[in-house]
Amino acid sequence: MRRRNVTNYSLVLFGMVTALAILITLHSIVPAGLALVIPNSAPQVIPSLREWQGSTGSFTIVSTSRIVVDPLYTAQLQDTAHVFQTDLFDVTGHPLPIVALSSPIPGDFYLTLKNTVGGIGNEGYRFEVGDVLAIRANTSSGIFYGTRTALQILLQDSARLHIVKGIARDYPKYKERGFMLDVARKFFSLGSLEDYVKMMSWYKMNDFHLHLNDNEIGGGDSPDWMHKYAAFRLNSDRFKGLAAKDGSYTRQDMRELQDVARQHAVTITPEIDTPAHALAFTQYRPNLASKKYSKEFLDLENPSTYTFMNTIWDEFLPWFDTRQVHIGADEYALSDADKYRQFIDIYDAYLKHKGKTAQMWGSLTKMKSAVSVNTDIVTDVWDNRWANPVDMVKQGFQVINANDNLLYIVPKAGYFHDYLDTKLLYEKWEPNIFDLTNPALNLNPSDPHLFGGMFAEWNDKLGIVVSDADVYNRVKPAMQTLGEKMWSGTTTGTTYDQFQQLAATIGEAPGTNFPQ
Numbered sequence: 001m002r003r004r005n006v007t008n009y010s011l012v013l014f015g016m017v018t019a020l021a022i023l024i025t026l027h028s029i030v031p032a033g034l035a036l037v038i039p040n041s042a043p044q045v046i047p048s049l050r051e052w053q054g055s056t057g058s059f060t061i062v063s064t065s066r067i068v069v070d071p072l073y074t075a076q077l078q079d080t081a082h083v084f085q086t087d088l089f090d091v092t093g094h095p096l097p098i099v100a101l102s103s104p105i106p107g108d109f110y111l112t113l114k115n116t117v118g119g120i121g122n123e124g125y126r127f128e129v130g131d132v133l134a135i136r137a138n139t140s141s142g143i144f145y146g147t148r149t150a151l152q153i154l155l156q157d158s159a160r161l162h163i164v165k166g167i168a169r170d171y172p173k174y175k176e177r178g179f180m181l182d183v184a185r186k187f188f189s190l191g192s193l194e195d196y197v198k199m200m201s202w203y204k205m206n207d208f209h210l211h212l213n214d215n216e217i218g219g220g221d222s223p224d225w226m227h228k229y230a231a232f233r234l235n236s237d238r239f240k241g242l243a244a245k246d247g248s249y250t251r252q253d254m255r256e257l258q259d260v261a262r263q264h265a266v267t268i269t270p271e272i273d274t275p276a277h278a279l280a281f282t283q284y285r286p287n288l289a290s291k292k293y294s295k296e297f298l299d300l301e302n303p304s305t306y307t308f309m310n311t312i313w314d315e316f317l318p319w320f321d322t323r324q325v326h327i328g329a330d331e332y333a334l335s336d337a338d339k340y341r342q343f344i345d346i347y348d349a350y351l352k353h354k355g356k357t358a359q360m361w362g363s364l365t366k367m368k369s370a371v372s373v374n375t376d377i378v379t380d381v382w383d384n385r386w387a388n389p390v391d392m393v394k395q396g397f398q399v400i401n402a403n404d405n406l407l408y409i410v411p412k413a414g415y416f417h418d419y420l421d422t423k424l425l426y427e428k429w430e431p432n433i434f435d436l437t438n439p440a441l442n443l444n445p446s447d448p449h450l451f452g453g454m455f456a457e458w459n460d461k462l463g464i465v466v467s468d469a470d471v472y473n474r475v476k477p478a479m480q481t482l483g484e485k486m487w488s489g490t491t492t493g494t495t496y497d498q499f500q501q502l503a504a505t506i507g508e509a510p511g512t513n514f515p516q
Contacts, residue, residue, distance in 0.1 A: 045148075052167070055165035058164050065096055067109045068100075072112075074100045082263075111134075113139070122142065123145060126167070141206075178205065179207070179209065180211055183210055195509075199475075210269065212270055215228060215279035230279035234248065270320050272325075281312075288308060324357045341373050361387075362392060384434055404416055409457045426496045431485070469515040476514075
């Protein structure tokens with residue numbers, strides 16, 4: 001014990017002597033009369049800033065502080081300014097007024113689309129912290145993301161008043177930063193969906209994919225398939241009895257959700273999944289069920305199937321603002337690959353006629369056929385056997401990494417992940433990695449066909465087993481980690497444990513009320 005104390009004392013003494021020597025050296029090289037100036041280190045936020053040039057001192061919210069919007073861009077920025085005003089009060093308790101002026105004063109937040117800095121794209125922003133905190137971008141989305149950075153920094157200040165001075169240039173590494181929620185097998189209230197939008201925007205995620213129809217696993221193979229659980233969540237008078245009885249969304253609900261999403265720089269991507277996973281449709285129209293396979297499969301030899309699906313898309317496409325919609329197209333019968341591929345092309349063309357573009361789950365590697373599929377369809381590569389990512393890119397498809405082994409949450413199911421392995425993802429994963437053990441399946445990080453990534457929460461065990469709190473507790477750590485990885489890319493200088501501490505400090509997105 002005595003020897004250990006002597007050793008520790010020696011180490012402390014050595015450290016003190018070393019520090020003193022450094023200070024003496026620094027003093028000797030700094031001209032007389034000048035103080036040693038150390039620039040501010042980069043503020044810690046999630047996702048981390050891409051570039052930072054530190055200054056000295058801090059911006060401070062004062063009694064005269066305002067949110068100043070460049071009068072040239074009030075129409076484009078008024079929603080962002082109002083969301084920022086509300087969230088700023090939530091975080092700091094200071095009710096700052098919004099004014100339209102071209103000349104901010106010290107203590108003001110200044111929002112403008114007047115930007116001469118290149119390389120930030122449509123979602124990046126320049127974060128200039130001096131006596132005024134100016135956020136400059138090319139779009140309102142960029143400005144919005146800059147306000148998230150300001151709020152996260154303020155949350156870490158004990159007084160909720162200060163942001164260190166410096167300049168950041170911040171922009172995403174990947175354009176697709178997605179989260180898919182299975183609202184088909186478990187209904188979520190409109191308020192819950194709005195909270196997930198706010199959570200996504202807090203971590204600069206931008207694509208909220210809603211899986212709107214599905215059924216219990218194996219329900220279509222049962223002799224009493226008409227009584228198995230299946231749900232379609234959109235409720236229209238045109239299709240009375242089709243919407244699920246345990247919860248559905250009206251057109252007004254979707255309008256409200258998309259308005260909130262637009263204000264938070266998030267896109268709502270609707271998915272109507274056919275020709276498999278379609279038990280809700282075949283229960284509604286039993287004559288459309290496959291005569292050869294599971295009853296959750298649409299009969300692709302029946303012309304009425306296409307007439308029905310045309311009316312479905314005609315009714316529900318106008319509900320959604322997004323140009324890109326998801327047609328599902330996963331896990332159909334392997335022996336009917338020709339008809340399956342033709343079905344995809346038919347609805348790709350149908351959506352184009354409606355001014356939309358198609359997205360689908362990748363299945364083409366397994367669904368082998370001489371029938372070609374249009375390569376303008378964005379492909380979610382969810383399983384490397386169903387869709388080999390390297391082959392998909394070689395064929396010309398644009399892909400999103402949604403790999404099931406890495407990015408699927410299925411609560412309480414005993415397969416895939418109950419909780420994502422966020423440590424593994426933080427330390428070893430990037431959106432170009434589809435397999436951690438087989439590099440031949442991975443893409444070049446700069447491949448222009450790679451849009452980005454998406455993680456998914458599937459409710460295979462249905463809502464009677466999985467609660468809202470179960471879902472939230474699994475999605476939150478995944479969102480924090482994947483928000484970091486899909487915006488900033490490779491993580492350097494911050495360990496996983498340090499990242500976890502930061503995530504705990506930053507906490508909940510303003511204006512949310514998730515179940516605990």
